[in-house]
Amino acid sequence: xxxxxxxxxxxxxxxxxxxxxxxxxxxxxxxxxxxxxxxxxxxxxxxxxxxxxxxxxxxxxxxxxxxxxxxxxxxxxxxxxxxxxxxxxxxxxxxxxxxxxxxxxxxxxxxxxxxxxxxxxxxxxxxxxxxxxxxxxxxxxxxxxxxxxxxxxxxxxxxxxxxxxxxxxxxxxxxxxxxxxxxxxxxxxxxxxxxxxxxxxxxxxxxxxxxxxxxxxxxxxxxxxxxxxxxxxxxxxxxxxxxxxxxxxxxxxxxxxxxxxxxxxxxxxxxxxxxxxxxxxxxxxxxxxxxxxxxxx
Ligand code: NAD
Numbered sequence: 062x063x064x065x066x067x068x069x070x071x072x073x074x075x076x077x078x079x080x081x082x083x084x085x086x087x088x089x090x091x092x093x094x095x096x097x098x099x100x101x102x103x104x105x106x107x108x109x110x111x112x113x114x115x116x117x118x119x120x121x122x123x124x125x126x127x128x129x130x131x132x133x134x135x136x137x138x139x140x141x142x143x144x145x146x147x148x149x150x151x152x153x154x155x156x157x158x159x160x161x162x163x164x165x166x167x168x169x170x171x172x173x174x175x176x177x178x179x180x181x182x183x184x185x186x187x188x189x190x191x192x193x194x195x196x197x198x199x200x201x202x203x204x205x206x207x208x209x210x211x212x213x214x215x216x217x218x219x220x221x222x223x224x225x226x227x228x229x230x231x232x233x234x235x236x237x238x239x240x241x242x243x244x245x246x247x248x249x250x251x252x253x254x255x256x257x258x259x260x261x262x263x264x265x266x267x268x269x270x271x272x273x274x275x276x277x278x279x280x281x282x283x284x285x286x287x288x289x290x291x292x293x294x295x296x297x298x299x300x301x302x303x304x305x306x307x308x309x310x311x312x313x314x315x316x317x318x319x320x321x322x323x324x325x326x327x328x329x330x331x332x333x334x335x336x337x338x339x340x341x342x343x344x345x346x347x348x349x350x351x352x353x354x355x356x357x358x
Contacts, residue, residue, distance in 0.1 A: 074125030199227035296348030
């Protein structure tokens, strides 16, 4: 049993922290939103006084925060984690953030003899609740080995993607594929409608042909063929359009910084930007099909 500090008890963080408690760990939570800390307490956790106190007595700290800005603040700020954690403390950042921030926080942590991994996730709120998340992990071998048992309490597939920042690199590359493929699949269904081809027929053919992909077979953007997909519940998220836009922007930032040419990723970002600006930020990202159908992109 370890003493774990958990920062960011939102949609993802709270169920992840609850799974660490179920695995027998002692979990202390921190969130700017007091009601979330109360929920952790009712699940058997405790409230941390602040980041400094948490850092000074935790064996491991997990963070699940909205963006690189909050991650920088909580790790590198005055009274932050890096300054106050004991040497050897394990730090796991599971937030989806930019590669440069992930690498600079990891460097500062290493300079203080802390063991850090970036470990963003795929699998959404359902995966967080069911402890079936996929973790994409960046960091030194020793830190990965130390983090693995904790990640296994919150997820099912744990992949070591390389050195610091490579977990974030894997996450944004994966989600750039997802954003582009969801638009491609949606465009195909819209075209099929115009051509008088039944959506179920296109699904039956493409799901077994070269157009097959996750956006088609697991998260199909038209109602009917895949009963569990958000299309069957008015595109209730799921994974919101705002989050898809965030990840596509991170991918473009990384592409610029690494001089990679990603024209479809850039175009997907523009289309999701317009979708979000039309007031659909909270809609599931597969709802992009309605936007494309209406010719608004
Ligand atoms: P969320 O907004 O529900 O949770 C973030 C939590 O962090 C909130 O409770 C907020 O109050 C807290 N917080 C913000 N600043 C803080 C600070 N300075 N100190 C302490 N707490 C602070 O977001 P989420 O959906 O849980 O997502 C968290 C991360 O996981 C994001 O980086 C997101 O991109 C990533 N992610 C989300 C999903 C998903 O489906 N929701 C899937 C994969 C990855």
